[in-house]
Amino acid sequence: MSKKYLMGIDEGSQSAKITIFDIVGNIVCEAREPLRPYDLPKPGYVEHPDDDWWDAICKASKKCMDKFEGDPKDILGIGLCTIRCCRAYLKEDGTLAQPALSWMDIRVSQPYEHVNPDVKYIAASSGYITHRLTGERKDTVANYEYGWPVDVDKWQWSDDPEAYKATGMPREMLFDLVMPGDVLGYVTEEAAEATGLPRGVPVVATSNDKAVEGLGTGCMGDKTACISLGTYTTAMMEGKENLKGTSYAWPKFSCVPNKYFYDSNGIRRGMWTVSWFRDVLGDSYIQMAKEKGMSAEELLSEEAEKVPAGSDGLMTVLDWLAPVDARYKKGIMIGFDGRHTRGHIYRSILEAVAMTIKGHTEDMVNEVGVTLDKIIITGGGSNSDLFMQIFADVFNLPAVRNVVNGAAGLGSAICAAVATDVYGSFEEAVERMVKIQDTFVPNPENVELYKKMIPIYKDITVHTDEVLKKTYELFE
Numbered sequence: 001m002s003k004k005y006l007m008g009i010d011e012g013s014q015s016a017k018i019t020i021f022d023i024v025g026n027i028v029c030e031a032r033e034p035l036r037p038y039d040l041p042k043p044g045y046v047e048h049p050d051d052d053w054w055d056a057i058c059k060a061s062k063k064c065m066d067k068f069e070g071d072p073k074d075i076l077g078i079g080l081c082t083i084r085c086c087r088a089y090l091k092e093d094g095t096l097a098q099p100a101l102s103w104m105d106i107r108v109s110q111p112y113e114h115v116n117p118d119v120k121y122i123a124a125s126s127g128y129i130t131h132r133l134t135g136e137r138k139d140t141v142a143n144y145e146y147g148w149p150v151d152v153d154k155w156q157w158s159d160d161p162e163a164y165k166a167t168g169m170p171r172e173m174l175f176d177l178v179m180p181g182d183v184l185g186y187v188t189e190e191a192a193e194a195t196g197l198p199r200g201v202p203v204v205a206t207s208n209d210k211a212v213e214g215l216g217t218g219c220m221g222d223k224t225a226c227i228s229l230g231t232y233t234t235a236m237m238e239g240k241e242n243l244k245g246t247s248y249a250w251p252k253f254s255c256v257p258n259k260y261f262y263d264s265n266g267i268r269r270g271m272w273t274v275s276w277f278r279d280v281l282g283d284s285y286i287q288m289a290k291e292k293g294m295s296a297e298e299l300l301s302e303e304a305e306k307v308p309a310g311s312d313g314l315m316t317v318l319d320w321l322a323p324v325d326a327r328y329k330k331g332i333m334i335g336f337d338g339r340h341t342r343g344h345i346y347r348s349i350l351e352a353v354a355m356t357i358k359g360h361t362e363d364m365v366n367e368v369g370v371t372l373d374k375i376i377i378t379g380g381g382s383n384s385d386l387f388m389q390i391f392a393d394v395f396n397l398p399a400v401r402n403v404v405n406g407a408a409g410l411g412s413a414i415c416a417a418v419a420t421d422v423y424g425s426f427e428e429a430v431e432r433m434v435k436i437q438d439t440f441v442p443n444p445e446n447v448e449l450y451k452k453m454i455p456i457y458k459d460i461t462v463h464t465d466e467v468l469k470k471t472y473e474l475f476e
Contacts, residue, residue: 005070006422007078007197008412009057011129012209013102013231016056018064019409020075023422025433027404028070031063039099044106044324047099053082053125054132061195072198077420079412080133080184082125084143084208087112092120094131103232104268106324109147111168120173124148126206127175133195133203134185141177142207142253148174152242152251155179155258179257180207181418181426204419206412207255210236210263215255215426216411217376217402218434225361225372226407227391229379233270233353235361237262239368248363255415256426262368264360268321270353271381273331276320277349281342301386303343304350309393309446310453311344313337316352317460328472332464350387354394355450355457361395374398374439378407388438393446394454403435410434 005028010017019030033056039047065072085103090096097118101108112122123131127139144150149163149171156177164170178184183202192199206212210228214236219226225237239260243251250263269276278286278296289299317332333348365372375397381387382405392399404410414429423429 003074005075006413006416007075008409009078009080010408010412011057011082013083016060017406017409018060020068021413025410029064029067031060033060038102046102046104048102051096053100058194061197065196075198075201077202077204077416079204079206079416080126081206081209081212081408081412082129086125088123088125088128089119090121090123091118113168122169122173123175130184133187133191135188136185137175138178138184139175140180140205140207142180178205180205180255181415183419204416206415207253209408211252211255211261212411213378213408214261215414216407217378218430219376222370223373226376226378227357229271229381231272232266232268234266235264235357246367248367264364267318267356273318273320273349300346301384304347305386307343307347309449311348312339314340314344314348315457316348318352318356328469330468350390354390355454358394372397374400376400378405388440392440392442394450396442396447399440400436401438403437
């Protein structure tokens, strides 16, 4: 009997990642294609250039299929996960009528205005890619959140005409919705030629990218939180209901139909700041790392491991992308003295991510009324032992790293496994496909230091906001 496979598509803010798994969650082969830099035509506008979403998926898929040594006919299904809170404006034939909007674009939080007569349909990123892959005008309901006329309790488009008026989106401009784990359609001949994917394989609905990532980590139950180290860094946990009137626990659609996943508040440019610092160091540093047989991040981690917890008093505030309601905010590094090195700056950024998310996570679990007993760390940053230990020490909880840390790809494959009856439930699929690699336990000495440091850290912006408001008037 031939071996069977499942595929996960994970298109995030920075790249398209394609992974083929066996049915017990082992990676068979994978490939990625970076997205191009955003176009920034005016303040607050953040657009994806040309047809970047689709082009990146086509290139990554071809690279992945070139590596695949199995029979393409044995790929049972493809789970599709794309970045949430984006918006695509489509012509009648389903191609882009204008550049797709990033989740960072201010227009995605505003009602749609029909000023481009070429626009026939409005879709989330997942709807657009679904149409390119299958020709169907369908999408997962679970990738439609704020700014769309959706009924979150009923998991369908709203029955209230006022919802369409408020969002500016008439029903006829919206795709039909299906549940996570449902088949959206089948790869067309045209799409197969463009991507290298096998024609006719089912494309399966997932959820919003963070919920898919949470599923791929095995984050289930009310005592575990998942920390997603992405461009938008946040904490997540499984929830039982669509909470109303919350301030810190934001209910989202889960990958499991009729269940919810809670988001904490997050860092708008979390791991992006790590990449920013690497790039600031320049090509010479990257070349130096290569000569040592390392990536720039690995070399920075090696330097930062020599730095004590607390970075000798250097603290970083991660406001590299200001929120819409506080445009004056900027990133801050405070507490420099002659001891500080590259390693100090790098460790300070990692500590800032961990301490900021610790605060957001505490707010979320306190509002929900639960107590955590472990955290799961996912994303590229979880490859760093130093970063994992910082999380364990800051949270004073065991920090788990899974074998597969590209969890959105695995979560997508889990959805495909359920849709194609490889497993009878999401719970069974998670049990069979998600595997723990390492657990980092808290260092008591560092735990005590961070307990003293965090209240000071939280208080920094109380003192700096007034200065930044004044400089904003000069450098807007």
